[in-house]
Amino acid sequence: MSYYPALKQRLTCREVAPHYGLKVNASGMALCPFHDEHSPSLKLSRGFHCFGCGAQGDVITFVSRLFGIPPGEAAQKLSADFGIPAGDHSRGPPAARTEMETWVSYAKEILHGYYDLLIDWKQRYCPKASDAEWHPLFIEALQRQADIRQLTFELEFGTTEEVKTIYEHYREVVKKIGKRIHGNDTTGDTSESQEERQRQCPANH
Ligand SMILES: [Zn+2]
Incomplete structure (x- = not known):
């Protein structure tokens, strides 16, 4: 909007x-x-x-x-x-999008999807016992959740300069994440019930 x-x-x-x-x-x-x-x-x-x-x-x-x-x-x-005219608040004719703008909306979509996966992994792969070995996807979720959230926020609400910096430094990262998400090879098994996954996670504190 x-x-x-x-x-x-x-x-x-x-x-x-x-x-x-x-x-x-x-x-x-x-x-x-x-x-x-x-x-x-x-x-x-x-x-x-x-x-x-x-x-x-x-x-x-x-x-x-x-x-x-x-x-x-x-x-x-x-x-x-x-002293700035509010202007027409309907959508005007679509202006030509720059390469960066196109990338930003793509990146936001990819990062939102990845963030949802991280949340899911954090519940799904949460160690069931305190001495259990941590699943790599659980570790990844813990490590990256905050960063991805910050990145998404900056893409959404950052200054033009901030967005430009992200555009310059994160294209490869986003591309890799996009490949992983669309490759669909890390979602693991889905046999566990929702209830089981939402159990209180002892390592999540
Ligand atoms: Zn506040």
């Missing part, structure tokens, strides 16, 4: 936040206005993401939540406060 593309193109959470009273430090962190905290866990970039309460979204969601107003009003507010 692409509402208010002009606003989203022009305004980042990082630049609008100080305008609405948030103190943003040099690394783009601020005290989260969506939960009570004493040290900053809100990351402001093109979008926002709170490592404390999990709140996240784009610049319109940010203002909408900050003032408790619907997205349409948030767009009008941003438009007025920053």
Whole structure:
């Protein structure tokens, strides 16, 4: 969905936040206005993401939540406060996509799929006893879950520079993951019941 593309193109959470009273430090962190905290866990970039309460979204969601107003009003507010026309919020004619944009939507799809697999592996291959040897896919799930989540977030809400860096450094990684997912050779057996897999995992703490 692409509402208010002009606003989203022009305004980042990082630049609008100080305008609405948030103190943003040099690394783009601020005290989260969506939960009570004493040290900053809100990351402001093109979008926002709170490592404390999990709140996240784009610049319109940010203002909408900050003032408790619907997205349409948030767009009008941003438009007025920053002197940028909100523009037509229907989809215009599709602009030509750059190679990078095409890759980004492909990468998001692949990484979402991989993340779901990691979650599944973490339950499915969780060691059944404390002295059992850990399954490689269980280890992979523990090791990569956080990174993949971060990567997906940056692709979704990162600044153009951040996305460009990912584009430059992760093409091979994403390609390999894509091959694995579509090769479908790591999903293992499916004989275990859902119930069995969702059992409390002793190593998951
Ligand atoms: Zn928060």
